[in-house]
Amino acid sequence: MDVSANKGGSDDAFVVGVDFGTLSARALVVRVSDGAEAGTAVREYAHGVIDRELPTGRDAGGAERTTGGLAGHARELPPDWALQDPGDYTDALGAVVPAAISDAGIDPGQVIGVATDFTASTCMPALTDGTPLCELPGLAARPHAYPKLWKHHAAQPHADRINATAHERNEKWINRYGGKISSEWQFAKALQVLDEDPELYQRADRWIEAADWIIWQLCGTETRNACTAGYKGIFQDGQYPSRDFLAALDPRFAGFAADKLAHPISPLGGLAGRLTPAAAARCGLPEGIAVAVGNVDAHVTVPAAGPVAPGKMVAIMGTSTCHVMNGAELAEVPGMCGVVDGGIVAGLWGYEAGQSGVGDIFAWFTRNGVPGEFADEARRRGMSLPELLDEKASAGPAGAHGLIALDWEGGNRSVLVDGRLSGAIVGLTLATTAPEIYRALLESTAFGTRMIIDTFDASGVPVTELVVAGGLIKSAPLMQIYADVTRRPLSLIGSEQGPALGSAIHAAVAAGAYRDVPAAAAAMGNVVRDVYQPDPVRADAYDELYAEYVRLHDYFGRGPNEVMHRLRAIRDRVRSDQ
């Protein structure tokens, strides 16, 4: 990588951004002056997503961990659960930062700051010193002691209770979240712990986002960032939901916010603290350098995609998609995930929407729905199976497969905010092929994004520019479908490591190299404009198909037929009867 260009600042100064994803963490070493990416490294989590049973012990490789392994008996998890092992986070941190520094070929002494971003809401119970409960002796076999990954969807009944109670009491904050709190967020997940393992709930001194927990590991002090507090923690207008509201959910929950969450809120790009000696040793970085306030992977990508402006929607497309956008004004968008003052950058209203499953859906289908002949052909031609499916799926004109799919295999985050929805495919015939279904699934996620954009537009928060980031930008057929379905030119982020670059931008601000995040974004961010243009013929066909999508979306998602809820209830009942 060419790191010789210098737009400003010192050529010698670097920052490190670390992006904690669903399955792995990656570090990126970035030059402060111009955002040039000097080195990177990635590490898979040893336990990945824990969704079938609790692990019986840690890998030998996880030797750095000090607070004990996951001893105890394996325990099978119910459907919709998704946990992680916090030891994986610190193991990965200790692996990727030194490796990225080494890859960059710089002196660690040149690093002036470090920042991280995380999936969200991934949250966990901890002691006052930050120790996760699952690391305490005797608690390793208690599922509720573990971090609940963002895609843990088993707290839907608790989200339902929160929503019903909020609407009954006319809580004004509920409309900041499109009228619905998600089962993925802090309150629903904590309420599930209280319901299902009250003793463990009592032992949790703190209920903390992994985004803030990892910062605690770096600088030794607890912080709470404005982004997760606002989007995932219902922190609005300077406060959490009231004690009365929480007591209405469950009298034992009355003190949840005051006891387990409350803490001063830190602005994004702020300084969380200084790198502790232990963390410095773990990361191979200088002690005392700036540690930025925690970030969320989606939101932190906005500055990585270049100049920050209201109406510029950044869709971060990976296993799921987050749509994040700044707006100058406060508005209520039905089914948005949230609007938070300073939730993306200080001084603007940050809007978030999302789709629970995107790349996850493609990966699920690739694993479970594609006959062996295609895997054989991909092998023969030296391609990956997704590459082959992309090629075959993009062969025909729009609509030639006769299919419509709903993109809810992982539930619906926006605009329906309903984790109990599920996927559907309509139009199958005896001539339907796997690549045709694959294409219908690609399209279904594009329709889901169009539904979100249309809803923003209709709610007084116009989307004026669409930028795509995340791993899926590599699929040209998918990008073209998104351009055609949305009838918009598509710009792409200029980095393969958007979140890590965004974190690095925050590290630079925390270290004092720029006055604020927009200034750093303008210097260090990277966008390539209008890479894909909509084709009018395909866009016309997709308009027709989208109309069908909307009809099915409303039929299955807005109440006329709650078959998806009932099928899930039957499934859960007969499985638990076994």
Place this chain on the structure above:
Amino acid sequence: MDVSANKGGSDDAFVVGVDFGTLSARALVVRVSDGAEAGTAVREYAHGVIDRELPTGRDAGGAERTTGGLAGHARELPPDWALQDPGDYTDALGAVVPAAISDAGIDPGQVIGVATDFTASTCMPALTDGTPLCELPGLAARPHAYPKLWKHHAAQPHADRINATAHERNEKWINRYGGKISSEWQFAKALQVLDEDPELYQRADRWIEAADWIIWQLCGTETRNACTAGYKGIFQDGQYPSRDFLAALDPRFAGFAADKLAHPISPLGGLAGRLTPAAAARCGLPEGIAVAVGNVDAHVTVPAAGPVAPGKMVAIMGTSTCHVMNGAELAEVPGMCGVVDGGIVAGLWGYEAGQSGVGDIFAWFTRNGVPGEFADEARRRGMSLPELLDEKASAGPAGAHGLIALDWEGGNRSVLVDGRLSGAIVGLTLATTAPEIYRALLESTAFGTRMIIDTFDASGVPVTELVVAGGLIKSAPLMQIYADVTRRPLSLIGSEQGPALGSAIHAAVAAGAYRDVPAAAAAMGNVVRDVYQPDPVRADAYDELYAEYVRLHDYFGRGPNEVMHRLRAIRDRVRSDQ
């Protein structure tokens, strides 16, 4: 096979039944006295189902054919087309009859009669001497010159026109067909020929069922059997639809029935004629033996399943399912395929309903939706892939997969009578597996059968006994699902060659060995009663799922959302624009 038991008649007399299926023909040599099966043989059609492009020539194997090969240029077929090559029928006939005689180890001189049954409505244009138009010089490249296989679904617009006109004019026969004439039947297919290739329509002296055409090849004279005339040819109360009605469809169609169909109708089990010298040579049978009137594969299976009685529904489950049942009274059942006086056995009203795709759907999914790992496992364990899927699909309790499917990948024959419907799957999650979808597809066809039974019950034609015949009886998990879903004990036909046995029964009657079909059925038919019993727990779960099926069935099939029609129209339009 043990042919020593003797319930009556001469031990020396045998008959041959030949069943012409979708992909192959099979002959069965049967002892007249007791129905013992002495020998069998099968032959695949060289051209199978012609649904992509017309063949460019005939296989070298088809040398017996005298009327010229399929010369001419290949021509690609539009979606929903399904043709066959009549030369395949006669080739197969010449192969399977001698082979079955040889397998039986009998002297051909012991054979006193031959009968056949066919898929229906499989119909073709022919000259007055029975020559199919596709065998005429210069017509081999004209798609409309070929027999249209039952599952040719491209005449739906023509069926729509027939139905709309029939209802406008209050034609009383329309209610004998559940209010709808199918796109699979004679009139819709012929009208398509007129619309799309009027010159070829004019050249057709006769429009004839393959069931009757093959008899013509055997005895040298044209006949028209009561079954296809009634079910597929709208022959009711002694007449075809009127000239006025046909003219209302298209003035050029006014003479269709009088010119191309009209001929005395022959009762089932009647004598069509005597085996010609040429056919005797082809089949290796004695010249002059009895040739029975033609039959349809489904209807002919009823006597093969033992004693004939009103209320005994026989479901013949193969690529598609036909439900056939005798009733003492005439009733109008919504969405039935038809009710015909003497349509199954003379003297009773024969009711028919059906599902367009059943085994076809399982085969489609097995080929197109199952990842290689399962094929590998099946190979390793020495099973077929369907056997493995059956095993895996039957592992969990009913409802554990959380899925509902609509069984319309091949359209819906009963009770909606709509070939433009398509399949749907609802309830997919990121944890859904291929065996789970496979099970949902098995179940969907059972729900389709229950819908048909419920409709009969509600229309005053009670179903008192359910007997299953056809190739799918070999799948124990499928049979158990049908028992559970219908809450009925399931009896099975005692022959693996139900239609061919049924044909043999008709041959015995035509040869004068029994006074009528019921008498022959009682002696030669074979049923094993109550092989599968419904399980109350599973039946309860299926009641819940069936309620969901009914809701989706009515939503997609009865008008609230005609998305399936629109998707098909978009598909056809964009494909033809290419």
